Amino acid sequence: MRPSDRHWCLAIAAGLVFGAAAGAAAQPIAIVGGKVYPVSGPPIENATVLMDNGTITAVGVNVTVPAGATRIDAKGKWVTPGLIHAASGLGLVEIGAVPDANDARAKGDRAVAASFRAWEGLNRDTVLWAPARNEGITSVVVAPAGRSLIGGQGAIVDLSDGRRADIVRRAPVAMFGQLGFADGAGASARGELVQRFRELVGDVRAFAGRRDAYDAGNSRDLSARRADLEAMIPVVEGGLPLVVAVDRAADIETALDLARELKLKLMILGGAEAWKVADRLAAEKVPVLTGALDNIPSSFATLGSRQENAGLLARAGVPLIIVGSPGEAFNVRNIRQEAGNAVAYGLTWDAALRAVTLTVAEQFGVADRVGSLQTGRDANVVVWSGDPFEFATAAEHVFVRGRSVKRPSRQDELTEKYKRMLKP
């Protein structure tokens, strides 16, 4: 049994809630001697990451560790920014099939739920918080689920302890919707779906320009409710990114055409066939959020699904974000596996790390705070026993905003309880 295991058992036995280096936020913490991957720059061997008061105060080889600092020996360890899952249901979905424990899907009206602010149903007491961050996930983009044309707004959330207002880092970060599944949008043909979307954008513009007339009842019929029209204004003004789930290459082109025509800021989610239009995506600087485990032509929209997708997109210069299954909650931790498989199928290792850290932060507007190890950034830091993408690797220390957050999860407690039964 490793020391950390002993500590965990003890913590369970005593009902303690704080980890080894916890409570240490009041004094500086120095992670010393590890191989540090700042992501914003090249890896640094034998480096120190110094954290104080929740932020990173130094990264490098010639860092003086202040007296009184808590030292973590990271010799032989890998140190990275905390990983970020860019399309998660964590905090919204406790148990997928239990309606009372699933708040990821808004009902909406006529397949539009733009006013749904998913994070307003966020439950930071979810039992799935701990298993995610115990494996090095320190932030997630909490995203609405479902196949509505417009599903709602997402936020980026730190997996720290605290009130919702404190842990929600930025909201909204994007509007989520889809342009690939006609039936989900209440249409029965792709062209009809496109027309429905165009109509919505037109109505949002009409509403935005003549709000008083609308409220005076002096308006033609619009295709969405007032709150949804209002919520869509930042999207049609090109400020708030629109993340659309779309897989087929032709549908991705449609989305790009619409974004150009309507002057929207677009991101592609899923993008099974994005590799076919990689050059255009790169030229138009449209990021793609995709996984690396899927290679099954599981629908007529994903016939070209392949595990090389991520690598090909990155090589073409497309801003790449690696996500697991969109809406994932229980296994948010498996973006490590996704990233590793992306590498096995052609993505460079450095690009894979960037695709689960800094690029996510950049695309969702929080790169000045998280996603890299730089002086002045918030201290979301993970010390790994080895390569973070390998199964045998453990996240030995996980810091969110400078605090150690590793604690026994409900899953750990069950494990402890029943493995005792095996002892003679």
Next chain:
Amino acid sequence: MRSFIRASCVAGVMATWTLAWSTSAQQPPPPQASQDKPAPGTGGVSVPNADPFPSTYARRPTPPLVIRGVTIMTAAGPTIPSGSVLVRDGKIAAVGASVDAPADATVIDGRGKVLTPGVIDTHSHIGVYAAPGGSALSDGNEMTNPVTANVWAEHSIWPQDPQFPRDLAGGVTTMQVLPGSANLIGGRGVTLKVVPSTTVQGMKFPGAKYGLKMACGENPKRVYETRGPATRMGNVAGYRAAWIEAERYRRRWDAWNANHTGDPPDRNLGFETLAEVLRGNILVHNHCYRADEMAQMIDIAKEFGYQIRSFHHGVEAYKIAPLLAKEGIAGSLWADWGGFKMEAIDGIKANLAIVHAAGARAIVHSDDPSGSQRLNQEAAKGIAAGVAAGMPITKDEAIKWITINAAWALGLDDRIGSIEVGKNADLVLWSGDPFSVYTRAERVWIDGALLFDRTDPAGRWRTDFELGFVPTTNGGGR
């Protein structure tokens, strides 16, 4: 669209014709009729181990094969660090530090690579829920009655499912395809070799026993909520009612089959399948999440005198691991799934490790065409969880989770699942440690025939469906 439908009909008619032809050629002789009666056709009687849809699989003839200089994880003992394997006539003829290579042997240099037995998935729905999906290819759950022991998964399998070649590329050489879990008793599962074939008969593992799919808990009671069973107690009443009738059926037919006197009893396909379970000729594969329900299923099995071969999913198997060990029941488990429904909330990553440590047979299964391609990675998660829980598992043990233990669950551990002399030469050559995320299957052999070769994209198995639909630049997505 219309022409697509027409094409399917033609294929269907041809398959039926082929089936009728091959069936009539290989039927066992009908039982003797009494003198004053015409002999019933074999389809009219219920006989043990009947094989009305016999396998037509034939091993592809290949010259002897030698893989040398390779790390061999045998699943039967310690890793051989730099060893060789000789394959002759589809069987493993020699394993060791070195083997004699016949002059006509194909020789593969395995330096830096790892050789394992072919991966075996005890729980697949490939073929019955074929890609590209949709209702037209949704053939896995006969949701018309809570007990459909009369249906056979093989009659739903589409051999052109593009998921088959992808699974092969993940190192899977044998899979059990099961009906879904909507029903208390879902029907017969079938064991397939993952080989290209126009008919499912051409994929069937010769001589493999059938499996019976049973399901506990939420699925049946949700599906049949309005007609029953609507509760877990209704589920249990449903299993017991079925077994009571099955036992009566078995008795009647065993008596008639013993002497063939008098008019034979009525044949009933559902009870026939259940009677075969009671005779030990079909293995029970029981979808069950919760520990308490598994314990009840064990009691039901005892009440009627059959064995459960493997629980499937068993997210709470760790809570009754010693019971599984005592009863000799395998656990076909996920590495890290849980939480998606109420009965899955106690899923833990140490499930495999605890079941293993208790002395029961732990198996990594998939129930998923994506996970099935990476059972090695799932097993690697199980190893890591064991380490984290203070129960280290060696790689030599963990490789059994996806090979010999799975072979046992299918009743095939005497033929596949390990690299030992006399076993079928189902082999996977991995680019490195099979438990690394960066490792991929490079070559896969079934019965000594090279069926997947990552270095030869042009030679890869492409199903009929893939032609034209799935771009070739990606080697079919694998």
